[in-house]
Amino acid sequence: MGIRLVLGDITEQRVDAVVNAANSSLLGGGGVDGAIHRRGGPEILAECRALRAGRYGNGLPTGRAVATTAGRLPARWVIHTVGPVHSAGHDRSALLASCYAESLRVADELGARSVAFPAISTGIYGWPMDDGARIALTTVRNTPTDVRDVRFVLFDTRAYAVFAEVLDGLP
Ligand code: ADP
DSSP: OEEEEEESOGGGOOSSEEEEEEOTTOSOOSHHHHHHHHHHOHHHHHHHHHHHHTTTTTOOOTTOEEEEEOTTSSSSEEEEEEOOOOOSSSOOHHHHHHHHHHHHHHHHHHTOSEEEEOOTTSSTTOOOHHHHHHHHHHHHHHSOOSOOEEEEEESSHHHHHHHHHHHHHOO
């Protein structure tokens, strides 16, 4: 599997699946979530509402992932995953790792070969970028998957630089 870093907007990626840093309501929010729903249009929200009316009546639990259509985005699917809110007192790293592993598992179920990830939890949810990058890159590197092309889409040069440094240091 190849891992690539891209500076840009995840909604513009031509990949099979883009991953959304969703919240457990699945009904939209700020950051990546807001951008995906704005650019992808109402079809995505309609499928999210159907998931809330069915399988995920209480919302999508933290660390889990579920797919919907990508609406008008260039991607075919959106994989929604709920990152943990960063906490100084509780180590929630396993939940953040689970977001990446579960998203790849869902991608495999879909037959997706290319997947774009944002830096989950590093925005509104407050995760420090360097630790978020380390968890993201080590988990993706170590998760068995049929996905061939994993792209981390970083929204600003600082996030890109942090990911590049962590990727360089991986064994
Ligand atoms: P979370 O609630 O999981 O922290 P956010 O969407 O607030 O999710 O932020 C996750 C990361 O995605 C942050 O580093 C933020 O700067 C970045 N980000 C925000 N919008 C976009 C976008 N359109 N494309 C890629 N990354 C984005």
